[in-house]
Amino acid sequence: MAVITPVLERADANLPQSLDRLFDLVRIQSISTDPGFKAECRKAAEWLVAELRALDFDASLRETPGHPMVVGHHAGANPSAPHLLFYGHYDVQPVDPLDLWEAPPFEPALKEVEPGQKVITGRGTSDDKGQLMTFVEALRAYKETKGSLPCRITILFEGEEESGSPSLKPFLEANAAELKADYALICDTGMWDRETPAISAGLRGLVGEEVVVKAADRDLHSGLYGGAAANPIHILAGILAGLHDGTGRVTLENFYDGVEETPSDIRAMWSKLDRTAEKFLGEVGLSIPSGEKGRSVLELTWARPTAEVNGIVGGYTGEGFKTVIASQASAKVSFRLVGRQDPGKIRESFRAYVRARIPADCSVEFHPHGGSPAIQLPYDSALLNTAKAALSEEWPKPAIVIGMGGSIPIVGDFQKMLGMESLLVGFGLADDRIHSPNEKYELTSFHKGIRSWIRILDALAA
CATH class of the missing domain: 3.30.70.360 (Alpha-Beta Plaits)
Structure with missing residues (x-):
C-alpha cells in the first residue's frame, strides 16, 4: 500500500486538471453515426493521440474505412508483469431530442445536485469519455510519481462503438499480433451502486x-x-x-x-443485494417473475x-x-x-x-x-479476485461480482480473436442517462475511478 500512496495522492492533487482535460474531450462532438460529425470524430482521436504521447506512449492514429482507431504502446518498469490491453471508445451517441437537455450537451459542467454530490454533465461524460479518462489519468499519476508504468500497457480507443463497430473486427484481424496482450481491461460498464464497485464476470x-x-x-x-x-x-x-x-x-x-449452475457463494452474494422481484419488476409495472421457477431475478437475468x-x-x-x-x-x-x-x-x-x-x-x-457465444470469466479467476481485492480497498463497500444480461461484442472478439480474458470494470451508475438527454457522470465515479485503476494496475503488476 505504501508504494502506491504517493501515486494516489498525485491523482488527488491532479483532479482539477484531470477534470479540465475531460471537459476538453467532452466538448468535441464525436457523434459517430452522423456523417456530419466525421471531422469531430477525427479531432477526438487526434486529441487522444496527443494525450498519450504526452505520457510517452508510442501512440498513433490508425485509419479505417470509418472513423480512426487510436493505438498506443508503453513499456512497463517490470518486464515480468502482465501485458495489459485497455479498450475504450471516444465516440458518443446523438443528442436528440435537443430540447430535453437542461444545458448544451457539449458544454460540460460540474454541477452540485445534492449537498455533497456533484456530477459532470454532458454527452459522453459517462459513455465512454469519462470512463476511459479514468484510466488515462491513472497512468498520468503513475508516470508523474514513478517516472514509469508498473507494467506494459497497450491502448486501443475506437470511434465507432455507438454505430456498431463496423471497422473493429477487420482491424483486430489485421493487427492481432500487435494488439495481443495477457489480459484486456474494459471500462464500458458500471457499479452496483454509488458505494459498491462491481466486476462483470459474465455476459450473455x-x-x-x-x-x-x-x-x-x-x-x-x-x-x-x-x-x-x-x-x-x-x-x-x-x-x-x-x-x-x-x-x-x-x-x-x-x-x-x-x-452450469452458478456457484453457491456467488448466489449467496447476489442474495444480499436486495434486488427482489417486487423491486426489480415493480419499476416497470410488474411483480411476478416469468422465467424458470425457483430462481432469483438476478440469476434469471445474469446467469440463465x-x-x-x-x-x-x-x-x-x-x-x-x-x-x-x-x-x-x-x-x-x-x-x-x-x-x-x-x-x-x-x-x-x-x-x-x-x-x-x-x-x-x-x-x-x-x-x-x-x-x-456467452462470455464467462471463471469466478475463481486470479485476475478477477486480484481486481476485486484492489477495488475493495478504494470504495466504502467491498466489490461484488455480477453478471450482465446483455452483451458487449468486443469482449467476445478479444477472447475469440486474440485469446484474451477481459476484466470488465467501470464506474458508471444506472441513473447516468447514457444515450439519453442530460447524461452525467458522478464526480466520485471519476475521482475514485482514477484511484481504482491505480490500485488495480499495482495489484496486477505485482
Whole structure:
C-alpha cells in the first residue's frame, strides 16, 4: 500500500486538471453515426493521440474505412508483469431530442445536485469519455510519481462503438499480433451502486432468428375457408407457446447443454443485494417473475439462458376489421445464452423444433439475425479476485461480482480473436442517462475511478 500512496495522492492533487482535460474531450462532438460529425470524430482521436504521447506512449492514429482507431504502446518498469490491453471508445451517441437537455450537451459542467454530490454533465461524460479518462489519468499519476508504468500497457480507443463497430473486427484481424496482450481491461460498464464497485464476470450471448410460416397461396376469406384451411397464425402461435414448459424452462432439445449452475457463494452474494422481484419488476409495472421457477431475478437475468419472442406479424393489422385467414405469419425470436452454449447448435435446435410442427401442406423459412457465444470469466479467476481485492480497498463497500444480461461484442472478439480474458470494470451508475438527454457522470465515479485503476494496475503488476 505504501508504494502506491504517493501515486494516489498525485491523482488527488491532479483532479482539477484531470477534470479540465475531460471537459476538453467532452466538448468535441464525436457523434459517430452522423456523417456530419466525421471531422469531430477525427479531432477526438487526434486529441487522444496527443494525450498519450504526452505520457510517452508510442501512440498513433490508425485509419479505417470509418472513423480512426487510436493505438498506443508503453513499456512497463517490470518486464515480468502482465501485458495489459485497455479498450475504450471516444465516440458518443446523438443528442436528440435537443430540447430535453437542461444545458448544451457539449458544454460540460460540474454541477452540485445534492449537498455533497456533484456530477459532470454532458454527452459522453459517462459513455465512454469519462470512463476511459479514468484510466488515462491513472497512468498520468503513475508516470508523474514513478517516472514509469508498473507494467506494459497497450491502448486501443475506437470511434465507432455507438454505430456498431463496423471497422473493429477487420482491424483486430489485421493487427492481432500487435494488439495481443495477457489480459484486456474494459471500462464500458458500471457499479452496483454509488458505494459498491462491481466486476462483470459474465455476459450473455445471443442468437437471433426470424421464422416465417406460409400456408395458402393468398389470404383467404374466413367465412369460406375457416375451419378447413390451415391458419399460419395458429400454427406459429402454438410453436411459440411451446417454447417453454410449465416451470419456465425452454423446451428445445439439448438447449441446456453447456449451462452450469452458478456457484453457491456467488448466489449467496447476489442474495444480499436486495434486488427482489417486487423491486426489480415493480419499476416497470410488474411483480411476478416469468422465467424458470425457483430462481432469483438476478440469476434469471445474469446467469440463465432465455427464449423470447420479440415481434410477431400476421394477417390484417390495420384500422377496423377484416375477416381473413392470412397466407403467412412471422415472428422474431431471440435466445440469450450463458456458459458454453453453442449459438450454432441452438439455432439448429430451434429450426428442428419448428420444422417438426409444420403441417405437410405448409412451409417455413428462417432468416438468421446474428449469433455470439456467452462470455464467462471463471469466478475463481486470479485476475478477477486480484481486481476485486484492489477495488475493495478504494470504495466504502467491498466489490461484488455480477453478471450482465446483455452483451458487449468486443469482449467476445478479444477472447475469440486474440485469446484474451477481459476484466470488465467501470464506474458508471444506472441513473447516468447514457444515450439519453442530460447524461452525467458522478464526480466520485471519476475521482475514485482514477484511484481504482491505480490500485488495480499495482495489484496486477505485482
